[in-house]
Amino acid sequence: MGSMEVNPARFLFGSAAICGSLCLGSLNAAAYTYIGFDPQGSVATIPNAISALGVIVGSYTDSVAAVHGFVRASNGTITSFDAPGAVDTTGYSINYYGVVTGYYQDSQFNTHGFVRAADGTITDFDVPGALSTSPYSINDKGVITGVYQDSGRNYHGFMRYAAGRIKSFDILGSTSTYGISINNAGEIAGQYGDQNYVTHGFVRAANGTVTIFDPSGAISDTPQSINALGDITGYYGDSNGGIHGFLRAAGGTITSFDLPGATITVPASINKKGEVVGSTSSSGLSRTPTGAIKAIAYPGTIISSGATGINSAGEIIGYYYDTSDTAHGYLRTK
Numbered sequence: 001m002g003s004m005e006v007n008p009a010r011f012l013f014g015s016a017a018i019c020g021s022l023c024l025g026s027l028n029a030a031a032y033t034y035i036g037f038d039p040q041g042s043v044a045t046i047p048n049a050i051s052a053l054g055v056i057v058g059s060y061t062d063s064v065a066a067v068h069g070f071v072r073a074s075n076g077t078i079t080s081f082d083a084p085g086a087v088d089t090t091g092y093s094i095n096y097y098g099v100v101t102g103y104y105q106d107s108q109f110n111t112h113g114f115v116r117a118a119d120g121t122i123t124d125f126d127v128p129g130a131l132s133t134s135p136y137s138i139n140d141k142g143v144i145t146g147v148y149q150d151s152g153r154n155y156h157g158f159m160r161y162a163a164g165r166i167k168s169f170d171i172l173g174s175t176s177t178y179g180i181s182i183n184n185a186g187e188i189a190g191q192y193g194d195q196n197y198v199t200h201g202f203v204r205a206a207n208g209t210v211t212i213f214d215p216s217g218a219i220s221d222t223p224q225s226i227n228a229l230g231d232i233t234g235y236y237g238d239s240n241g242g243i244h245g246f247l248r249a250a251g252g253t254i255t256s257f258d259l260p261g262a263t264i265t266v267p268a269s270i271n272k273k274g275e276v277v278g279s280t281s282s283s284g285l286s287r288t289p290t291g292a293i294k295a296i297a298y299p300g301t302i303i304s305s306g307a308t309g310i311n312s313a314g315e316i317i318g319y320y321y322d323t324s325d326t327a328h329g330y331l332r333t334k
Contacts (some may be wrong), residue, residue, distance in 0.1 A: 022064035029037045034299055034333045037079050044293045047317040047331040049093045052307045056317055057091040057100050058329060069102060082120055083114045093137045101135040101144050113146065127158050127166050137181045145179030145188050157190055171202055171210060181226045203232060215254050217245045225269045233267040245278060259285045259293050269309045277316050279306030284318050298330045
């Protein structure tokens with residue numbers, strides 16, 4: 001069987017080899033309620049997104065290394081699912097109405113996209129002519145963005161509308177284009193590679209207008225999430241090998257930030273209030289709209305922890321690795 005796909009839209013940590021200490025769960029735990037969870041049969045659980053209503057989507061690996069999608073309802077009920085004909089299924093993004101998108105691999109290890117309706121009905125899809133199709137984000141109108149690989153093994157961004165029509169797009173002059181996150185206004189945040197294979201960030205308006213951006217000092221740039229206001233968060237690499245977080249306000253101002261003491265800061269999600277969550281090499285992090293940054297981690301004796309999503313209510317999802325180096329999901333509520 002295959003394993004969870006690695007792509008520009010996630011940067012996960014958790015191996016004991018890169019963690020500096022145990023008992024990270026003492027960080028900021030007292031004021032919050034943490035709920036750990038795993039789908040039945042899971043040996044590794046990674047939540048990927050949480051809706052405004054508190055419904056969580058993600059993926060887990062079973063004992064024979066097959067990957068399955070899951071949906072965790074706000075009441076705690078977990079439903080596992082697989083795309084028809086899949087050997088691996090990754091649930092990646094969920095909208096307000098409980099519609100999920102993600103990707104799966106078939107028995108030939110070709111990657112296809114899918115949409116899962118709130119009633120559990122799954123529809124698979126491919127960009128016409130694509131060798132692989134990987135959706136990363138869905139908005140409340142059912143519009144999906146992601147990346148596909150053509151027959152020449154070049155990567156392009158795409159949009160899939162709720163009715164099924166698919167539109168391809170590229171940044172002019174790029175060698176690769178990834179659509180990573182889409183908001184309800186149809187703005188897409190993404191990444192592209194130039195002719196020198198250096199990556200840059202972009203935001204694509206609903207009318208197709210593209211604005212390119214890079215934080216100061218960046219030699220690579222990966223946007224992760226765009227909120228309803230058009231604010232974007234993500235991470236970038238510098239010439240010294242450091243990885244830093246950034247926030248690009250809708251007006252274009254870019255602010256770099258790091259969790260104090262961390263050499264790696266990787267934001268993953270931003271909500272409509274401007275609250276950001278993400279990960280370092282050993283803990284999760286949160287950043288308030290005023291710029292205050294704190295480490296967050298699942299309580300108890302663990303190896304490492306990270307945060308992958310935040311909704312408008314401030315509910316945070318993430319993962320933690322126990323002392324057996326096994327990954328579990330968690331939900332943090334206020």
